[in-house]
Amino acid sequence: MNIAMTIAGSDSGGGAGIQADLKTFQELGVFGTSAITALTAQNTLGVEGIFSADPSFVQQQIEVVMKDMPVKAVKTGMLFSAEIIEAVTHSLRDKETQLVVDPVMIAKGGASLLQHEAVTALKKTLLPRATVLTPNIPEAEVISGIEIKSPKDLEKAANAMLAMGVSCVIIKGGHLEGKDAVDTVYFQDGSFFSMQTKRISTVQTHGTGCTFSAALTAFLAQGFSLKSAIIEAKKFVHLAIQHPLNIGNGHGPTNHFAYKKLSGNCEVTISEEREFSSLSDYGHAKLH
Ligand SMILES: Nc1ncnc2c1ncn2[C@@H]1O[C@H](COP(=O)(O)OP(=O)(O)O)[C@@H](O)[C@H]1O
Numbered sequence: 046m047n048i049a050m051t052i053a054g055s056d057s058g059g060g061a062g063i064q065a066d067l068k069t070f071q072e073l074g075v076f077g078t079s080a081i082t083a084l085t086a087q088n089t090l091g092v093e094g095i096f097s098a099d100p101s102f103v104q105q106q107i108e109v110v111m112k113d114m115p116v117k118a119v120k121t122g123m124l125f126s127a128e129i130i131e132a133v134t135h136s137l138r139d140k141e142t143q144l145v146v147d148p149v150m151i152a153k154g155g156a157s158l159l160q161h162e163a164v165t166a167l168k169k170t171l172l173p174r175a176t177v178l179t180p181n182i183p184e185a186e187v188i189s190g191i192e193i194k195s196p197k198d199l200e201k202a203a204n205a206m207l208a209m210g211v212s213c214v215i216i217k218g219g220h221l222e223g224k225d226a227v228d229t230v231y232f233q234d235g236s237f238f239s240m241q242t243k244r245i246s247t248v249q250t251h252g253t254g255c256t257f258s259a260a261l262t263a264f265l266a267q268g269f270s271l272k273s274a275i276i277e278a279k280k281f282v283h284l285a286i287q288h289p290l291n292i293g294n295g296h297g298p299t300n301h302f303a304y305k306k307l308s309g310n311c312e313v314t315i316s317e318e319r320e321f322s323s324l325s326d327y328g329h330a331k332l333h
């Protein structure tokens with residue numbers, strides 16, 4: 046049995062965070078373990094409270110699991126503080142496991158899930174250890190310090206993040222407008238591809254980023270190559286958004302059952318053209 050770990054915050058509403066990650070692992074046939082960084086009192090309308098864990102206890106959760114079980118891939122989500130980021134990085138030292146870092150900063154309802162001063166710790170300590178970094182556009186802007194207004198800016202921002210030591214950066218396009226949801230993927234060796242699906246008009250997008258990075262982690266734990274794990278994860282999240290469960294009164298959760306139910310049947314268009322010539326409306330996309 047392949048084992049994955051999520052190091053993230055608990056979402057009491059069940060659509061994002063630890064809960065989204067474990068549901069995704071389970072659906073993809075991977076045994077899920079977890080280290081909880083914070084409890085959030087949250088529903089589809091927003092986050093009403095945050096209670097963060099002691100950094101040393103986060104470290105203990107990770108180390109106790111890892112000394113007993115061969116964890117193949119790890120993902121991080123909400124890390125909340127510089128102290129927790131340092132504890133996580135310390136726990137993963139000497140470990141060969143692949144690491145997916147989803148740099149969760151702000152919840153869809155607007156609540157801050159990462160303290161402002163923790164961004165430096167993220168860049169200096171955790172990113173050099175990461176296999177894949179999965180920022181959305183606003184997160185990519187904060188980490189890289191580059192304002193993203195065009196595809197050229199995307200590439201500049203990706204290069205700035207690759208220079209921090211991550212092996213691969215996926216800049217997710219969920220926050221753009223335009224008829225397609227386009228994510229762009231950049232590797233250390235200079236190679237690149239973009240992947241796009243039709244954009245679905247919906248507010249049921251709570252936990253999309255968590256779900257995408259958890260699916261990617263699960264596929265890596267199963268031994269998929271990095272590129273095929275990324276593409277399968279895009280299918281997983283697309284199907285999860287396409288078949289909403291209609292739960293709650295705000296940004297409802299995505300449907301983690303859809304990928305398995307539909308046997309992963311989802312069209313993703315892959316392009317290796319840097320000029321985005323096939324993505325005609327991308328340049329007109331506006332940030333939310
Ligand atoms: N409305 C949508 N239709 C189709 N795919 C979407 C939509 N919104 C987000 N996605 C996809 O979901 C994944 C998560 O992206 P995003 O929502 O930008 O992340 P985050 O939750 O971190 O803000 C990406 O693959 C993105 O392209």
Ligand SMILES: Cc1ncc(COP(=O)(O)O)c(N)n1
Nearest residue numbers: 054055061062152153251252
């Ligand atoms: C515990 C936790 N982790 C992550 C998110 C981000 O998810 P989203 O951006 O969809 O609100 C969240 N809302 N809560």
